[in-house]
Amino acid sequence: xxxxxxxxxxxxxxxxxxxxxxxxxxxxxxxxxxxxxxxxxxxxxxxxxxxxxxxxxxxxxxxxxxxxxxxxxxxxxxxxxxxxxxxxxxxxxxxxxxxxxxxxxxxxxxxxx
Ligand code: 5GP
Ligand code: ZN
Numbered sequence: 066x067x068x069x070x071x072x073x074x075x076x077x078x079x080x081x082x083x084x085x086x087x088x089x090x091x092x093x094x095x096x097x098x099x100x101x102x103x104x105x106x107x108x109x110x111x112x113x114x115x116x117x118x119x120x121x122x123x124x125x126x127x128x129x130x131x132x133x134x135x136x137x138x139x140x141x142x143x144x145x146x147x148x149x150x151x152x153x154x155x156x157x158x159x160x161x162x163x164x165x166x167x168x169x170x171x172x173x174x175x176x177x178x
Pocket of ligand 2: 071
């Protein structure tokens with residue numbers, strides 16, 4: 066999708082620090098990390114948010130969740146991690162392309178801010 070920064074990252078039109086990629090997803094380091102390791106998992110397909118997921122995206126979502134432990138292991142998250150999705154205005158979503166934050170290498174707090 067034009068003017069979508071994460072589509073541009075997926076298409077390699079703007080650079081990112083990629084840690085994993087396959088035909089369905091790309092994973093790269095967040096520009097402003099909130100933990101010692103903070104990567105973003107995004108589908109290559111443009112989906113604006115979790116709220117826009119359609120039944121035909123079920124396999125894609127399962128693929129993303131199924132890859133989390135692999136991505137955590139390859140980025141050194143050997144003592145647990147946190148997977149976050151910010152959705153919509155109240156969720157404080159800033160980039161309107163579905164993404165999951167995977168954070169680790171520090172002890173997290175609850176509740177989130
Ligand atoms: P959101 O607030 O939408 O859940 O998260 C968007 C995330 O994308 C933020 O953590 C922000 O730091 C990250 N981000 C925004 N623009 C870029 C970019 O151009 N490159 C990278 N690597 N991360 C970005
Ligand atoms: Zn996009």
